[in-house]
Amino acid sequence: xxxxxxxxxxxxxxxxxxxxxxxxxxxxxxxxxxxxxxxxxxxxxxxxxxxxxxxxxxxxxxxxxxxxxxxxxxxxxxxxxxxxxxxxxxxxxxxxxxxxxxxxxxxxxxxxxxxxxxxxxxxxxxxxxxxxxxxxxxxxxxxxxxxxxxxxxxxxxxxxxxxxxxxxxxxxxxxxxxxxxxxxxxxxxxxxxxxxxxxxxxxxxxxxxxxx
Amino acid sequence: xxxxxxxxxxxxxxxxxxxxxxxxxxxxxxxxxxxxxxxxxxxxxxxxxxxxxxxxxxxxxxxxxxxxxxxxxxxxxxxxxxxxxxxxxxxxxxxxxxxxxxxxxxxxxxxxxxxxxxxxxxxxxxxxxxxxxxxxxxxxxxxxxxxxxxxxxxxxxxxxxxxxxxxxxxxxxxxxxxxxxxxxxxxxxxxxxxxxxxxxxxxxxxxxxxxx
DNA sequence: GGGTCATTGTGAAATCCGTAACAGATGGCC
DNA sequence: GGCCATCTGTTACGGATTTCACAATGACCC
Numbered sequence: 001x002x003x004x005x006x007x008x009x010x011x012x013x014x015x016x017x018x019x020x021x022x023x024x025x026x027x028x029x030x031x032x033x034x035x036x037x038x039x040x041x042x043x044x045x046x047x048x049x050x051x052x053x054x055x056x057x058x059x060x061x062x063x064x065x066x067x068x069x070x071x072x073x074x075x076x077x078x079x080x081x082x083x084x085x086x087x088x089x090x091x092x093x094x095x096x097x098x099x100x101x102x103x104x105x106x107x108x109x110x111x112x113x114x115x116x117x118x119x120x121x122x123x124x125x126x127x128x129x130x131x132x133x134x135x136x137x138x139x140x141x142x143x144x145x146x147x148x149x150x151x152x153x154x155x156x157x158x159x160x161x162x163x164x165x166x167x168x169x170x171x172x173x174x175x176x177x178x179x180x181x182x183x184x185x186x187x188x189x190x191x192x193x194x195x196x197x198x199x200x201x202x203x204x205x206x207x208x209x210x211x212x
Numbered sequence: 213x214x215x216x217x218x219x220x221x222x223x224x225x226x227x228x229x230x231x232x233x234x235x236x237x238x239x240x241x242x243x244x245x246x247x248x249x250x251x252x253x254x255x256x257x258x259x260x261x262x263x264x265x266x267x268x269x270x271x272x273x274x275x276x277x278x279x280x281x282x283x284x285x286x287x288x289x290x291x292x293x294x295x296x297x298x299x300x301x302x303x304x305x306x307x308x309x310x311x312x313x314x315x316x317x318x319x320x321x322x323x324x325x326x327x328x329x330x331x332x333x334x335x336x337x338x339x340x341x342x343x344x345x346x347x348x349x350x351x352x353x354x355x356x357x358x359x360x361x362x363x364x365x366x367x368x369x370x371x372x373x374x375x376x377x378x379x380x381x382x383x384x385x386x387x388x389x390x391x392x393x394x395x396x397x398x399x400x401x402x403x404x405x406x407x408x409x410x411x412x413x414x415x416x417x418x419x420x421x422x423x424x
Numbered sequence: 425g426g427g428t429c430a431t432t433g434t435g436a437a438a439t440c441c442g443t444a445a446c447a448g449a450t451g452g453c454c
Numbered sequence: 455g456g457c458c459a460t461c462t463g464t465t466a467c468g469g470a471t472t473t474c475a476c477a478a479t480g481a482c483c484c
Contacts, residue, residue, distance in 0.1 A: 014410035
């Protein structure tokens, strides 16, 4: 249906939604594309264009109703319900993710945690008990799970991704420093602070005296 | 000088470099744009075009020398030296970052850690002692620091960013769930797993029966 | 050493995306 | 109630990015 909406647009919507939530918290009831753009370093035209893919949410001469637009964006993005998430990998990074308090308030519930290390199986973490990876497939099939988070070493990551995909997972948040292979129809987002750093150094270098 | 290279291209270079490092580890000495593209889900043409911004690194009929191209990319990105990094914020997230072992092997050294909580000042973390935020400016001015990592609550983040910028920092890795304002000439990368999740849900929703 | 095959580097074409600009609508004011 | 100032939604444009396609080149083989 509406499948020609550019991915860059979709990626900006959560940013808009976040800003709107902040404005709502601050007691603002109306915001213009100009004001929102100032907040986010985005041109007002881009905001209006992005929103126009989905409908007409503003009022000329006035702007957007903060609560109203926020509600519509949440609906569009599917944030008006809770999502069930599994986490695979409970090393340092996995532990931090399991105990991170930022997902649940936004509707992402980590319903199970898996690891391949039999030693850690059974230990409690972030409100769940660690299960063994061997039980991953069975769990996914008997429980509705929407999203998988991969936090295993790079060498094991593709294998984990494959198992998630085979079990029907449609979205994967990958923390492993590698590029996962997934079939068409599965959405992946990669979180890799090292890559982010490595692209910034290019720009620092550009600006510094070429001598050193 | 070479300042019309698209940012998207710069962002892909570290991905190429990572894949090349993996290939080198696997003992491969030569790789074609086709093979590298298969590995990374990128078209061969894109790889060749990206590289062509910087020079001619391949040999027709053969491909690219893995070690050679890796070395050139590292040089282009400035990864052939170590970078000095400060971390601001030692809450849950900041602690995880301070103790994350992934930065140092890639040349990013966290040389100091700051927090506004006087209770935690002096405590050791990830090999450094926590300093008080009041000393941030002085530290930055007397020590060469290239990059700042922001891991404070959203409400405090802009203030931290401003202080980093005022002290001359040129690159910021922001973990706070907000959009930082920086002057032209400062590079920012945001790490926000929640935003990543929130864009994926759109696609899951698209594919699921519209009924529910 | 010449022929063959594979693969690069690169202009040109196609596509995608962002910006500009304006017509049309809304609210406020007198 | 009419006028003015404001701000949206949208179309058209232009720029940026990706893809295409092929000439040029180097390696390998006999």
